[in-house]
Amino acid sequence: MTQSFDTPLPPPKERRRLREKGTLTQAQLAAQLGVSRETVRAWETGRSTPSGRKRESYGQLLASLAAEPSAEVTAPQKQEPPPKLTISLSKAEKPNPHTATPTATATATATHTPPPPPTTAPLTPAQAFDALYAFCAPALVRQAYLLTGRRELARESVEQAFQVAWQRWPEVAVDPDPASWVRAAAYEYALSPWHRFRPRYRHPEPPPADASDRALLDVLLTLPPSYRRTLLLYDGVGLGLPETAAETEASTRAAASRLLHARSAVAARLPDLAEPDVLHRRLAETASTERLRAAKPPTVRIGSERRARFWTRAAIAITVAIIGATALTLHSAPTRYEPPVPPGETVPGLPPRAAPGTLSTAELTLRAKLRAESANGPERLLPEPR
Known part of the structure; x- marks a missing residue:
């Protein structure tokens, strides 16, 4: 008998509501299904959908949570003591224990009204950013170290990613998965090819002390950046393939x-990690050994x-410089067309250009003498001292 895994699942928002109804965290639900917490988060945000046996197990668990009665319905109501009636009577009236006045009824109704539920103040942007940083930064630094093999670059990548996230916090705060947003920014900065031109990153850093850690890190650094990133996300972080x-x-x-290519390259050099x-486990241990x-x-x-x-002031300064240069150009530029002076025309105020003219009688005699004498050999003309 074939087993069908096309179990219908509720919408993503309903999945999260059912999990919260059963007072389960994402980590607890992931432990019951045998997946990572990031996978459960992706299922609840709609970024991915489970398939196969995971889909069937997930659907059965959601169905059981939906069948359970709500805690608000099953919880017994707390018996409260009857409200005390405070009736104000004047001296002319006599209290009648068998009748109740409208004032007493109104007072009892007002006293029996339950108090409003306490409201929690929302987090400020700085508090929300600090919570996200405290949750993601330590793990991101270790992941960036596995990507680059440099401790300082790993810290710088994470700080740069969170600085960009704080500058664009309105966009990051409403993102369905802000941790993935920051992780993608950190990975992009860490794997940037421009770091090779920086003087401080031209020389390698000291390798890990353990020989197995050094071997694994060497294999990772020989992989192309895209293969290295894919291997770390799937086998290191635990994300699904989608x-x-x-x-x-x-x-x-x-x-x-x-x-597959990254796994085969690692298994070829380190058969124990096939x-x-x-x-x-080895990726987690290698990243955790470094402080x-x-x-x-x-x-x-x-x-x-x-x-x-800094960048705002730099942009303002560049804009002011461009405006000043444009104003100076407009002020010094001619207001009408001036045709160029043609060659050979006399310019007022300048002496005329000298041109060769006719030779004088002395110059003609000297030219004839020079042409008549020999210019080569011992008979050439020599200057005579006077």
Whole structure:
């Protein structure tokens, strides 16, 4: 009997609502399904859809969460004591214990009204940025180190990515996956080919102390940047193949081809890492052995603001210089057409150009004498002292 895996799934927003209804985090749901937390996040944001056995397991889990009654319905209502009736009576009236006045009824209704639920203040942009930085920066520094093999460049790449994210925070804050946005920016900066022309990056850094870590890092650095990035995202970070292809801006088939070639290159030089699980563990261990620390979030935010002010002032200065040069050109330029002076015409105020004229009698005699005498041999003319 064949087993069908085309299990219907609810929309992405409904998947997240059902998970929150069951009081499950993305990490807990990923552990039950045997996938990474990034994969669960991609399923809930609609960036990818599970298939095969993962789809069936995910659909059954969502169905069980949907069948469970809500905690608000099953929870027994708390019995509250009857409200105390405070009735104000004048001296002329007698209290009647068998009748209740409208004032007492209104007072009881007002006292029984439940208080409004407490509201939590939303995070400020700086607090949200600091939370994202504290969550992503340590792991991103280790990933950038595996991409480049340079500790300082890894820290610089992460700081540069978060500085750009802070400058474009309104766009990053509404992104379905801001961590992927920052990771893509850090990877692009780390793999930029222009770093080879910087003087500080012309010489290699000290390799890792462990021999196995050095061997793995050497193999990674021999791979092309696109293969290295694909291998790190799939086997290191744990993204799915569609998410890896989307982040590397390639098709799924191209991402799969890069992954297979990268795995075969690593297995050819390090046969112990032929299994994907072993490779994943070794990548994590190699990145964790290096003590790579990222800067504090306020430092990154202040650096981003300083960089933005510098480029703003530079743009203003260049604009002012262009405006000044244009104004000077307009002021000194002629206001009418002046034709060029033709050659041979006398210019007022300048002496006329000297031109060869007729020879005098003395010059003609000297020319005849020079032509008559021999110019070569011992009989050539020699200057005579006077």
